[in-house]
Amino acid sequence: MTSRFRTPNFRGTTALVLHREGAATDAVLRQLERLGVIATQIWPTIPQDHAAVDFVFFDADRGYDEQFPWGGDAAPMPLIAMLGTEAPGRIEWMLSRGADAQLLKPVGSAGVFAALVVAGHAFQRRQELAREIDDMRSRLARRPHVAFAILHLMEREGLDRHAALRRLRQLAMSGQRTIEDAADALLTATGGQDVVARAG
C-alpha cells in the first residue's frame, strides 16, 4: 500500500545550483537545506559525466548554452531559472533551455519550495505529453497499415468494408491493443504483407 500523504516532500532529493557564488546562490542553498534537499553549487559548467540530480537551478541572467551537457530543452530533470533581469532576450534564452519554473532574484526567504513543486509538476506533465505525442505520431504513421488490414480482410474473408473494420476493431479490443497494433499483428500473422507490397 502506498502512502496517501501527498504533501510534496523533497527530503533526500538532489539539486545543482548552476550559478556564481553570492547572495542569490546562498539564499537558494539555505532554502534547499531547510527542505532537506542535498544541493551543490556549480559554475560555470555541468560536466558531461556529472552524476544525475533531481533538479537543476540555473542562472538565466548570465547563462549560456555550453554550460549544459544536454542540447536545447532536452534536460532530463526539472529546471528552475533564476531570473534577475527581465530583458526579453534573457527570457527567450531561459525558455529555449526548457525552464519548468522560475525564481526571481533577489531571492529572499521563500520561493524555492513553490518553484520545486511547480517545476516537478511541469516536468512530469511535459514528459507525459511527449510520450503521448510519440505514441500519436507512431499511430499516425501506421494509419496506412489499418487500411491494408481492412483490404486484406475484405479480400480474404469476403467482407464488405464496414464488416472488415468491425472485425479489426474486435481484434484490437479482444487483444487490448490499439487498432494499429492489431492491424500490424494481422498482417504479420496472415501473410497479408502482399497487400502492403501491392499497395506500395
Next chain:
Amino acid sequence: VQSRVPLVLVYSRSGPYAALARAALDGALAALAEVNNAGFDFRLSPEICDPAGATDRYEIMLDAALRRSGARQVVGGITSWSRKEMLPVIERHRALLWYGCPYEGFEAHDRVVYLGASPNQHIVPLLAHVLSRYGGRAYLVGSNYIWAWETNRIARELIADHGGQVVGERYVPLGSTDIAHIIDEIRRHKPDFVLNNLIGPSSYAFLAASRELANTDPDFAPARRPVISCNLTECELNEIGEAGIGHLSISAYFDSLPTDENQVFLARMQASGVRRPVSAFFVGAYISVRILAEAIRETGTDDPEVILPIVTSRRHQTPLGDLHIDPATNHAALTPHLGRLAAEGRFEIIESAAAPIVADPYLSHRIPTSNRPASHHRAVCALRIVQ
C-alpha cells in the same frame, strides 16, 4: 542612564480574532513590565499598532510605526494573512518579527522568529491520538482562510493515510455564526470526531450548537464524538462558556501545566495582577518579549543581525520549559500537550510528548505511516501521560 529600546507590538484588539490578540497583547505587556522593572540598563519602549482585524491595514500601520519609532524589533500578528502582510515591511526596514501563535507552516523566513506550533507540533500529534482512539470517520470544519484550508488539507492526508475517511468538510466566512447546516450534516453523518478550525465567533457558535446537539442526543457527547482543535485555548473560554467542556485541544502551553517553571511563572503573573487562566497566545507573546530582552541585555544592541544568531544559539528558560530555537528554520522546538476542557476554564492535560519536538515547518521529515507501519505507533507512544 537607561537607554530606550523601541519595540512595536501589532495586535488587533477588535475584529474576529480579538480575544486571541488581546491575550497576546496582555502577554507582551506583562513581559515588558517585568523587563522594565528588572534593573536592566535599558527600557523597552512599546508602540502599539491596532489594525482592528483589517488585513490591509497591517502593512501601512507597521510601516508608519517603524518609521516613527525607529524600532527594529516587532512582536505581533495572529493570523497568517496579517503576518504575510507584515513581511515586506519587515524586510524593507531590516527588522525582526516575533510570531508566537500556532500556524499552518510552510514558511521559514530569515527575519521571523516562530515561537508558536507548526503542523508537526499540533495537527500531526493531535490526529495520531484521536484516530486510534475514536475512529477514522472525520468531519472537518473551518473558517474560510488559509489556517483552516491548510490544516484541514494536512488532516485529510493524515486521515486517508490512516485508512480513515472525511465524511464532510465545510467552511464558513470569517466572523459568520451561521452554522446550523453544519450541525445538520454532523447529525446525519455521525463522524467519530470533528476537527474544528473555526476561529472567533464562528467557533463559539459552533461549540454552543454542538453542545445543544449532545444535550438532545447523547450519541454526540464529547466523550464519544469529540470536537478537536489545534488553537482552542483558555483565552476564549469566556466566550465559549460551558459549551466546550469535554472537547479536546492540543497546545504547547496550558495554564494547568504542572511543571515547576509554569508554577513559578503563574505565581509571578498572579502577583502582578494578570487574570488567570493564561493561554498559549499570552505565553507566546510573553516569551517573545522576554527572549528578545535577554538577548538585548546580553549583546547591548537590538540589531536583528546580532540578535538572531544569539537567540538561535542559546537555551531559554521559559514557562514552557527549556526552549531552543532551531537556527535552520528560526522555529522553536515545542512539547505538545493534549488537553480536555474541564469545568472552570481548565484544560485537564491527558497526554504530553516525552520531549520537545523540533519544528518541521515543511513537514519534510514526516514518514508516511503506511510505508513505515511502525511509525504511527511511535508517534502515538511519543505522547506519554503526565497526569
